Amino acid sequence: MSDTFASGDATIIIFGASGDLTARKLIPALFRLHQQGYLQGGPVIGVARRDRSDDQFRSDLRSAVLSDADERTAADWKTFEPLLHYLRIDLSKQSDYEGLAESIRRLETAHSRPPETTRVVYLATAPALFDDAVLGLNHSGLIPPREHRDRLRVVVEKPFGHDLASARELNETLSRWLLEEQIYRIDHYLGKETVQNILLFRFGNAIFEPLLNRNHVDNVQITVAESIGMEGGRGAFYDTAGALRDVLQNHLLQLLCLVAMEPPALFQARQIRDEKVKVLQALRPGSSGPVSQWTVRGQYTAGLIDRQPVPGYREEDRVPPQSTRETFVAMKVGIDNWRWEGVPFFLRTGKRLPTRVTEIVIQFKQPPLNLFSTVECNGDLCDLVETRPNQLVLRIQPRESIFLRFSTKRPGMQYHIEPVVMDFDYEDHFPADLPGAYERLLLDVMRGDSTLFTRSDELLAAWKFVTPILQAWEHSASPPDPYPAGTWGPAAAERLVSEEGRHWREPTLDD
Numbered sequence: 001m002s003d004t005f006a007s008g009d010a011t012i013i014i015f016g017a018s019g020d021l022t023a024r025k026l027i028p029a030l031f032r033l034h035q036q037g038y039l040q041g042g043p044v045i046g047v048a049r050r051d052r053s054d055d056q057f058r059s060d061l062r063s064a065v066l067s068d069a070d071e072r073t074a075a076d077w078k079t080f081e082p083l084l085h086y087l088r089i090d091l092s093k094q095s096d097y098e099g100l101a102e103s104i105r106r107l108e109t110a111h112s113r114p115p116e117t118t119r120v121v122y123l124a125t126a127p128a129l130f131d132d133a134v135l136g137l138n139h140s141g142l143i144p145p146r147e148h149r150d151r152l153r154v155v156v157e158k159p160f161g162h163d164l165a166s167a168r169e170l171n172e173t174l175s176r177w178l179l180e181e182q183i184y185r186i187d188h189y190l191g192k193e194t195v196q197n198i199l200l201f202r203f204g205n206a207i208f209e210p211l212l213n214r215n216h217v218d219n220v221q222i223t224v225a226e227s228i229g230m231e232g233g234r235g236a237f238y239d240t241a242g243a244l245r246d247v248l249q250n251h252l253l254q255l256l257c258l259v260a261m262e263p264p265a266l267f268q269a270r271q272i273r274d275e276k277v278k279v280l281q282a283l284r285p286g287s288s289g290p291v292s293q294w295t296v297r298g299q300y301t302a303g304l305i306d307r308q309p310v311p312g313y314r315e316e317d318r319v320p321p322q323s324t325r326e327t328f329v330a331m332k333v334g335i336d337n338w339r340w341e342g343v344p345f346f347l348r349t350g351k352r353l354p355t356r357v358t359e360i361v362i363q364f365k366q367p368p369l370n371l372f373s374t375v376e377c378n379g380d381l382c383d384l385v386e387t388r389p390n391q392l393v394l395r396i397q398p399r400e401s402i403f404l405r406f407s408t409k410r411p412g413m414q415y416h417i418e419p420v421v422m423d424f425d426y427e428d429h430f431p432a433d434l435p436g437a438y439e440r441l442l443l444d445v446m447r448g449d450s451t452l453f454t455r456s457d458e459l460l461a462a463w464k465f466v467t468p469i470l471q472a473w474e475h476s477a478s479p480p481d482p483y484p485a486g487t488w489g490p491a492a493a494e495r496l497v498s499e500e501g502r503h504w505r506e507p508t509l510d511d
Ligand code: BG6
Pocket: 226, 246, 247, 358
């Protein structure tokens, strides 16, 4: 990985700059990098079909980004705004790309950029336009010759396909014009500070890693829970995806890779990604039975979130009233390797769950002999409650923290066992804001560091595991199990873990 002080020096070109992503994520991230002195390059050029002047583009972004900014932020924006430019192009029309390279060069010259400046093209468009976009880049002469390949990097936003075949097709499309090293497939989860810390926590400390294997771990649970539903008209997109494609195939499997992978030989992009691919290749269903035996899919019905009534999925804006799309998925999987053989990994994600929380729970085995499991009553004084298994929890969001649960004796005359927590809270320890995921990832692209981006073989291995599940669901006659909004998913999700006497950890933010 690159050193933390290198700045980003590149021209940024955002295809699809009228979209929500540009105003909500990309420009705020670039602005923050500029504020911290990391953005040495420029210009930042928005490209989209709408007719707009630079001034209109700047003013639209100003109102989106500075809605409740303080004076200092507003002053910083004034120094950032001149970097922003806008070019009108219909990305689906090859003739529109003519002259694009020239316009970009003109803006670079105006910003005193040298002729060999690195260019980062961010494809923030619908995937249907990726093909036209890379073809257009080639057509306009923006793809440099092989020996100068590093002068162009292309960032691709998810979804990367909707199953194995379409992901392969997309890879082929991109690789017709670009080399793998030029393609940065973004998964914003990998840019989260606490996700990056998983590797450091595991391989930068000597005390935890020796315990993370089949000898000591009983099971691992990964939860990506959200309390939001289909706000902002998101239902139209979501109904084409569902929880498995939208979150599990990418964000959740990335978390699984980081917690389960072997230590890389070097802390560098290729070695880290090689180890992640091995985890995905070793993934197997949680049982030898049909898909329905080790997966659960659910769909929320009306319920309460924060004590406020919310509609069911089928009543949401832009969702078909008969939709059978899953808004929740849970599954039991295994990893076929020496480290994890026999350890179940329970994964779950969903919308309209009680709270927004992402965490990884590593639950350890009970001590070999449970000395403290009997309850003895002496008069009306009863000693002992059973010990609970130790848990190591990596909380990714919110209230980012790492904590270890263990049993202790409550002070007093009885032998009363109480589970307690030893914890590390990011906010308490590092009071400054954690950098945002897009900030980190955009800077990495500018520096040419691909460690936190998904490589094509990683992507295909994830789809290879997920596609048979999608196919089995498509052919299944039964719809997803309903669950009321504000609950932890259908009862079947609890059964998935309780068969062997286990339980999901219910994340409470008071931990
Ligand atoms: C996106 C999904 O990739 O991740 C959304 O498309 C989801 O449906 C989001 O809400 C979750 O990201 P975060 O950072 O809010 O946990």
